[in-house]
Amino acid sequence: MEWRKLKLEELNRMEVEDFKSAEKIPVTVVLDDIRSALNVGSIFRTADAFRIEKIFLCGITATPPHKEILKTAIGATDSVDWTYEKEIESVLSGLQSEGYVIYGVEQTENSTSLDALSIPQQKIAVILGNEVGGVSDKALAFADGTIEIPQFGTKHSLNVAVCTGIVLWELQKVFPKP
Numbered sequence: 001m002e003w004r005k006l007k008l009e010e011l012n013r014m015e016v017e018d019f020k021s022a023e024k025i026p027v028t029v030v031l032d033d034i035r036s037a038l039n040v041g042s043i044f045r046t047a048d049a050f051r052i053e054k055i056f057l058c059g060i061t062a063t064p065p066h067k068e069i070l071k072t073a074i075g076a077t078d079s080v081d082w083t084y085e086k087e088i089e090s091v092l093s094g095l096q097s098e099g100y101v102i103y104g105v106e107q108t109e110n111s112t113s114l115d116a117l118s119i120p121q122q123k124i125a126v127i128l129g130n131e132v133g134g135v136s137d138k139a140l141a142f143a144d145g146t147i148e149i150p151q152f153g154t155k156h157s158l159n160v161a162v163c164t165g166i167v168l169w170e171l172q173k174v175f176p177k178p
Contacts, residue, residue, distance in 0.1 A: 019048070019079040023178040026123040027052045027171050028095065032088055032139045033059035033130040034160060041072030042161035043128070048076035050168045051178050055080055058088040092125070092142035100125040104143040105167055106135040107156070111148035114167065119174045126167055128160050 014022065029047060034040055040062050047055055057063050063084045064070065064077040085091045095102060100123045127143065129135030134157075140146070149158060149166055158166070 016075070016079045019051070020081075022051065024051050024053045025172050025175040025178060027168065027175075028054045028056065028100065028123070028125045029164065029168075030056045030088065030091055030095070030125055030127045030139070031058060031061045032127055032136055033133070034061040034128070035131055036160075037062040037066045037068035038072050039131065039159065039161040040066075041069040041074075041077075043164045044069065044073040044076040044080050044082070046161070046165045046168055047080045050172045052168065052172075053081065055082040056088075056091045057082060057084045058091055059086065088127075088136070088139050089142070092127070092139060095125045096142060099123055101144050102127065102142055104135040104140045104146045105129070105149070105163060106140065106146050107148050108140070108146040111146040114147050114149050114170055117147055117170070119171060121174055124171060126164075126171070128164055128167075131160055 027050075029043065029052060031040065031043065040057070044055065062069055064073070064082070069077060092102060101120055102125045104127045106129060126147070127135050127139050129139070147167065149163060151158065
């Protein structure tokens with residue numbers, strides 16, 4: 001069998017204006033001191049792909065229109081809603097008061113393996129942490145649980161953008177497709 005790659009116009013992707021008003025899956029990403037703008041851009045692109053609600057950029061996390069974010073986001077900073085807040089505690093407190101279940105994506109004593117997580121069909125916020133230090137203790141204090149991605153090699157962690165993609169893929173599975 002031969003495989004012909006689809007042309008961009010055959011993919012039937014929506015325009016940015018349509019994306020903005022389209023129904024989203026009820027998942028929000030909170031970035032906790034992400035140091036690489038390239039990672040931030042990749043996360044924007046993944047957020048667009050899964051049509052999540054919003055990204056909160058916190059602490060030292062770079063914000064658009066940073067050159068490196070734009071390089072990897074490839075326009076997703078225009079489609080995905082985002083807000084910058086210096087203090088992550090105010091973001092997480094607000095999400096808690098809005099009824100979000102908050103998960104830190106971190107290796108902790110009592111973390112739940114992503115493949116064993118019983119994902120609720122309600123509003124979810126996931127905290128992704130710094131490339132070196134992970135999710136901060138101040139952010140973990142707001143978590144209803146922690147998620148760990150099973151790994152079988154010699155490294156102890158995944159790149160934060162890759163990690164975000166894996167987690168969002170699993171979370172989107174439980175919601176009806178928008």
